[in-house]
Amino acid sequence: MAAALLDSVIEELAAAVVMIDANDLASIDTVLRGLERLREAVHSSNESEELVALADSFIALEKRLGLFDAAADAEALSALSEAVGRLQSCAAKIAPSPKQSAPTAKATGPSAAPAASGPQASATSPQRVTRDEETLGLIAEFLSESEEGLARADQILMQVEHADAGAEAVNGLFRIFHTVKGVAGFLELTEITTLAHTTETVLNRCREGTLALAGKRLDVVFDATAMVRRMLAELRAAVQESVPFATRENLEELLQRLRALTEDGIPAVAAGPAEPTPIEPAASVSSPDFAPLAEPTPAAPRAAGGASKLRETVKVDLERVDNLVAMVGELVVVEAMVGNAPEIAKSASARVRNCLAQLAKVTRDLQDVGMRMRMVPVAGVFQKMARMSRDLGRKSGKQLRLVLSGEATEMDRSMVEQIADPLVHMIRNAVDHGIEPPDERRKAGKPEEGTIRLSAYHEGSSIVIELADDGRGLDRDAILAKARAQGLLGPDDTLSELEIHMLIFAPGFSTAKQVTEVSGRGVGMDVVKRNVEAVRGRVGISTTPGQGTTFKLVLPLTLAIVDGMLVACGQDRYIIPTLSVIESIQPTEGMLVTFAGQVEMINVRGHILPLVRLARLFSVTGAKSDPTQALVVIIEGMGRRVGLLVDEVVTQQQVVIKSLGQGLGPTRFLSGATILADGRVGLIINVEEIAGTTVERRQWTANESAAAPAVV
Amino acid sequence: MNTISTTASGKGSGIPANSDLAGKYMTFRLANQDYGLAILAVREIIGLVDITRVPCTDSFIRGVINLRGRIIPVIDLRMKFGMEPCQATEQTVIIVVQYATTRGEITMGVLVDQVQEVLSIEADNIEPAPCFGVGTLSADFILGIGKADKRVIFLLDIGRVLSGDEAKPMTLGVKA
Numbered sequence: 001m002a003a004a005l006l007d008s009v010i011e012e013l014a015a016a017v018v019m020i021d022a023n024d025l026a027s028i029d030t031v032l033r034g035l036e037r038l039r040e041a042v043h044s045s046n047e048s049e050e051l052v053a054l055a056d057s058f059i060a061l062e063k064r065l066g067l068f069d070a071a072a073d074a075e076a077l078s079a080l081s082e083a084v085g086r087l088q089s090c091a092a093k094i095a096p097s098p099k100q101s102a103p104t105a106k107a108t109g110p111s112a113a114p115a116a117s118g119p120q121a122s123a124t125s126p127q128r129v130t131r132d133e134e135t136l137g138l139i140a141e142f143l144s145e146s147e148e149g150l151a152r153a154d155q156i157l158m159q160v161e162h163a164d165a166g167a168e169a170v171n172g173l174f175r176i177f178h179t180v181k182g183v184a185g186f187l188e189l190t191e192i193t194t195l196a197h198t199t200e201t202v203l204n205r206c207r208e209g210t211l212a213l214a215g216k217r218l219d220v221v222f223d224a225t226a227m228v229r230r231m232l233a234e235l236r237a238a239v240q241e242s243v244p245f246a247t248r249e250n251l252e253e254l255l256q257r258l259r260a261l262t263e264d265g266i267p268a269v270a271a272g273p274a275e276p277t278p279i280e281p282a283a284s285v286s287s288p289d290f291a292p293l294a295e296p297t298p299a300a301p302r303a304a305g306g307a308s309k310l311r312e313t314v315k316v317d318l319e320r321v322d323n324l325v326a327m328v329g330e331l332v333v334v335e336a337m338v339g340n341a342p343e344i345a346k347s348a349s350a351r352v353r354n355c356l357a358q359l360a361k362v363t364r365d366l367q368d369v370g371m372r373m374r375m376v377p378v379a380g381v382f383q384k385m386a387r388m389s390r391d392l393g394r395k396s397g398k399q400l401r402l403v404l405s406g407e408a409t410e411m412d413r414s415m416v417e418q419i420a421d422p423l424v425h426m427i428r429n430a431v432d433h434g435i436e437p438p439d440e441r442r443k444a445g446k447p448e449e450g451t452i453r454l455s456a457y458h459e460g461s462s463i464v465i466e467l468a469d470d471g472r473g474l475d476r477d478a479i480l481a482k483a484r485a486q487g488l489l490g491p492d493d494t495l496s497e498l499e500i501h502m503l504i505f506a507p508g509f510s511t512a513k514q515v516t517e518v519s520g521r522g523v524g525m526d527v528v529k530r531n532v533e534a535v536r537g538r539v540g541i542s543t544t545p546g547q548g549t550t551f552k553l554v555l556p557l558t559l560a561i562v563d564g565m566l567v568a569c570g571q572d573r574y575i576i577p578t579l580s581v582i583e584s585i586q587p588t589e590g591m592l593v594t595f596a597g598q599v600e601m602i603n604v605r606g607h608i609l610p611l612v613r614l615a616r617l618f619s620v621t622g623a624k625s626d627p628t629q630a631l632v633v634i635i636e637g638m639g640r641r642v643g644l645l646v647d648e649v650v651t652q653q654q655v656v657i658k659s660l661g662q663g664l665g666p667t668r669f670l671s672g673a674t675i676l677a678d679g680r681v682g683l684i685i686n687v688e689e690i691a692g693t694t695v696e697r698r699q700w701t702a703n704e705s706a707a708a709p710a711v712v
Numbered sequence: 713m714n715t716i717s718t719t720a721s722g723k724g725s726g727i728p729a730n731s732d733l734a735g736k737y738m739t740f741r742l743a744n745q746d747y748g749l750a751i752l753a754v755r756e757i758i759g760l761v762d763i764t765r766v767p768c769t770d771s772f773i774r775g776v777i778n779l780r781g782r783i784i785p786v787i788d789l790r791m792k793f794g795m796e797p798c799q800a801t802e803q804t805v806i807i808v809v810q811y812a813t814t815r816g817e818i819t820m821g822v823l824v825d826q827v828q829e830v831l832s833i834e835a836d837n838i839e840p841a842p843c844f845g846v847g848t849l850s851a852d853f854i855l856g857i858g859k860a861d862k863r864v865i866f867l868l869d870i871g872r873v874l875s876g877d878e879a880k881p882m883t884l885g886v887k888a
Contacts, residue, residue: 330781572765618767660776662813663785663820663874664769673764673776673783681764681776681783 009034009041010087030391038087135187136239142183143236144313146228149176153225160213170213173221174203180228191251192231198258199224211261220257227254321373328363328370329561329656333675335363340677371558372410378456378465379407381420385427385454392431393450400435400450402427409456411463412558418535419465419553422528426467426551427452429504429525434471434549444546446470461557461654462579468550474543479503501541505529528553533637533688536562536579554579564655564674564684567633567646569614570623573682574646575655575674580687582634582641584649587627602632602643609634612690613645617669623647637691644690653677657684733856734835739828739865740807742790746828746865748858753870755808755819757827760800774823779808786821787874798823811871820874831865833858838867 013034153176156169181196199221205211213221231251338344339356348356386402393400435441435450442448453468476497483489483503495503503509507526528551532539537555556562556579564575565584585604593601593608600611611632615623624630624647632643655674660667660683671686737748738757763775763786772791776783786806790798798804803826810819841854853872858865 326781333781572767620767658781658783660766661783661785661819662815663787663818664766664773664776667766667769669768670766675778675781675783679778680762681778683764683766683776 006038006041009037013038013087030387138183138187139235139239140313142187143232144315145183146180146232148315149179150225150229150232152176157218157222157225161218167207170203170206173213174200174207177203177224177228189235192228192235195224195228195231195251195255195258198255199228202258202261205261217261220254220261223254224258227251316373325370325374326656326658328367329658330675332363332367332656333677333679335359336677337679371561374412374414374558375410376413376416377408377410378416378419381416381423382407382454382456384420385423388424389427389431389452392428396431397437398431398435398450399438399448400431400452403451403453404455405453406456409458409463411456411555414559415535415555418531419555422531422553423454423465423467425525425528427454430467430469430471430549430551434469434473436472440472444472459554461563463555463557465553465555466550468548470548473545473547473549474501474504474541476500476545482509498541501543504541505539535559536577538579559657561654561656562684563652565633565652566650566676566682567614567631568648568650569618569646570620572618572620573650573676573680574614574618575682575684576633576635576644577684577687578652580635580637582636584631584633586630587632587643589628592627600627602627604634604643607641609641609643611643611645614685615645617690635687635691637687637689640691642691644685655682655684733838733858733867734833737831737833737858737865737867738807739831740805740824741826741828742793742824743795746863747789747824748831748833748865748867749807749809749822749870750855750867751830753809753811755810758806758808758821760804760806760823777806777821779819779821782819784808784819784821786823788823789873790823790825792873798825801825803827809870809874811874813871818874822870822874831858831860833860833865833867 013031153173156172160169177196177200181193181200184192184196202211202217202221203213206213206217211217227250339360344352344356382404386404389400389402430452435452436444436446438448441450451470453466455466455468457464457466479500480489480495480503483506486509488503488506488509489495504525505528509525529539532553532555535555536559537553540552540554541549542552543549562575563578565578565581567574567576587602591603592611593603595601600613601608602611611627613623614620615625627645630645630647631649632645633649634641634643655676657672658674660670660673668689669686670683671689672684674682674684676682736751738751738754739746739748741747758779761777763777765775766773766785772788774786774788776785788798790796804823805827806821806823807827808819808821810817812818837859839857839859841856853869855867855869858867
């Protein structure tokens with residue numbers, strides 16, 4: 001039982017180490033806690049002195065990590081992940097048959113000689129390959145990544161063969177094997193892990209300068225690379241055809257040769273359990289710990305359905321994908337031009353029209369496929385959030401559960417990166433402000449455990465990321481009081497519910513009574529709004545006191561295409577991204593206000609917004625000069641709203657965003673361009689820039705129409 | 713005849729050796745004067761198409777065009793050289809040039825009155841760029857002056873003509 005516990009602790013720790021990120025304190029914290037649990041587990045199980053020593057040796061590392069600040073010690077991290085790798089393979093042998101392992105460890109521990117393979121064979125952990133969908137995905141990823149790494153390793157080895165092994169080359173090799181080992185360990189591919197690890201040990205010596213990577217050693221590393229590649233190929237075959245993942249007969253021999261390398265030339269490092277060397281666990285647990293893994297491993301259990309298919313992936317240069325998408329965009333435009341040409345409409349036979357319809361369909365399908373090439377599921381980010389919320393819950397002493405749904409929803413990969421930060425802040429906000437402490441929840445008749453639901457789904461041509469908590473809801477009065485205290489509001493300002501809610505997105509705003517580790521510094525929610533707007537998205541809030549708050553991020557499907565409103569201004573045509581458009585209205589005389597005869601403003605249901613004449617801003621000639629004859633499009637960017645005076649709205653359409661390219665000089669009021677249906681270039685207005693340059697007193701407030709759909 | 717023996721190939725220092733300049737040039741007209749662009753910089757020549765004006769840019773930038781899906785800026789070389797804007801005629805064309813800068817390759821359209829022909833100019837027929845004197849227009853963007861059939865052809869360093877540092881209309885014409 002103790003062994004099983006140990007096993008799971010180590011597994012968790014290894015997973016945490018794989019995920020560790022120097023800039024993410026939460027992930028470091030997870031590792032620290034994992035280390036703590038490991039020590040407890042090891043000491044209580046008392047299975048193997050060797051393990052105890054190993055675990056103790058982590059203390060020093062733990063201290064270093066504890067002091068960790070993002071700028072500091074990347075070295076500590078790599079030492080740690082390496083050490084955990086060792087621990088993992090070590091435990092993998094010991095865990096399944098603890099009784100046997102204790103004497104084994106004693107026998108092999110202090111002596112530098114390679115252990116006899118006989119008795120240990122039975123201690124080898126069977127290859128547990130659970131082939132659920134997720135694991136398969138991971139394996140596929142592992143295969144493609146490792147193969148890439150090995151190709152690079154070969155390259156480096158060739159270079160080393162012809163020239164001296166520079167530190168950079170050895171480091172490169174080390175990293176490759178280290179990565180292979182890490183992921184293989186995670187996937188419980190014991191043999192690959194062992195081989196990669198043993199190779200890594202050799203390379204580590206080279207890195208430290210105690211061995212030179214040349215001659216015989218180089219050959220062995222070559223062989224190891226080849227062997228890993230063969231094993232990967234077999235793994236691929238094994239998974240695809242559901243056959244057992246057989247062991248290489250000569251793996252053992254190779255391992256012996258690798259081990260021999262680390263032993264000749266330098267005195268073996270004593271790994272005595274009685275004298276752990278705390279700072280360098282790597283040295284204290286050198287090769288002897290790795291008793292040979294032998295004998296073909298038992299057949300891996302087959303997937304339930306038997307038909308397990310790896311989803312093969314190809315890594316493609318992002319630029320090529322972008323090019324393809326751009327070309328497809330062109331095709332769509334040209335197709336539309338041909339289809340709508342009056343000459344064709346006049347003269348075309350039924351056959352030509354049929355063909356054109358077919359062409360249109362194929363083109364649309366192609367566009368769809370092209371778009372999807374840039375899409376990735378949100379699952380990755382969601383998983384990260386799940387880990388983080390667990391940590392936050394523990395830190396804040398609240399019990400909570402994160403329920404994920406719609407992880408398979410796909411969105412543009414650059415957008416996935418963009419929403420990671422906002423999600424972190426939103427979850428922090430939910431944990432700190434939303435979810436109540438357990439006793440308060442009990443009093444309110446709610447389950448002690450708070451629930452946060454994170455979901456993703458499609459809504460029209462947008463993707464919605466929704467974060468709902470069942471906490472206390474937004475505290476209207478606290479927000480108002482704080483806003484007044486911070487001078488964001490005058491004492492007499494009256495705001496709608498929605499405006500009050502939107503206040504939490506103001507920079508520097510926080511109602512947390514005290515600054516905690518989790519939140520309260522007032523940076524955060526404004527980041528959410530900014531990041532979401534940067535990808536042309538929108539944030540919405542709905543809240544019910546005592547029942548919880550729901551944040552809704554409405555994001556465009558992709559960054560390559562935007563829903564645009566084509567507006568006319570004189571002879572010019574411009575595109576305004578529809579997501580930034582709140583509404584458009586035809587102003588009446590009474591709505592127009594002019595300050596000092598020049599600063600124009602428009603009164604929209606009691607809200608005074610600056611009025612920007614697009615014609616004046618862009619020096620367009622021939623535009624309508626009387627606002628009551630023209631149209632005002634209310635746009636929102638950088639949290640500000642302004643009215644943009646244009647002649648008329650021509651149409652709404654999806655446009656493929658293109659860069660304006662170099663050579664034009666600065667074009668601050670334009671964010672890009674597109675090709676219109678007539679083949680001409682249309683310019684896309686940079687709403688953030690236009691809204692941002694106008695000064696408005698209540699710059700961050702939003703009015704009630706934010707929730708209403710845009711009216712054209 | 714060729715007495716100049718600088719080895720530098722143009723950039724900044726000194727006058728390039730004329731022999732480096734010998735080669736093929738795409739010649740075109742601006743206000744009855746011939747100019748030449750090294751043929752390697754010219755990607756293609758297209759007829760006048762709809763140019764979308766880009767607001768808030770320099771006046772000599774006429775706008776952007778759709779070149780088979782790519783959006784490229786078009787400059788009016790006449791305005792760049794401080795002359796009257798180019799009036800569209802049957803002969804007006806856009807020469808698409810591509811040149812390398814420190815920020816990567818730039819493709820641009822150059823609006824000219826008329827293209828002439830591709831001329832092969834011998835080193836013997838290329839004079840170094842004259843010095844326009846202090847305080848006047850920099851002669852940097854003139855590689856040399858070519859002579860063919862009694863015509864004088866200004867050979868332009870298109871990278872310099874269009875580069876960001878000089879992205880202002882020039883105040884002086886270069887009609888020698």
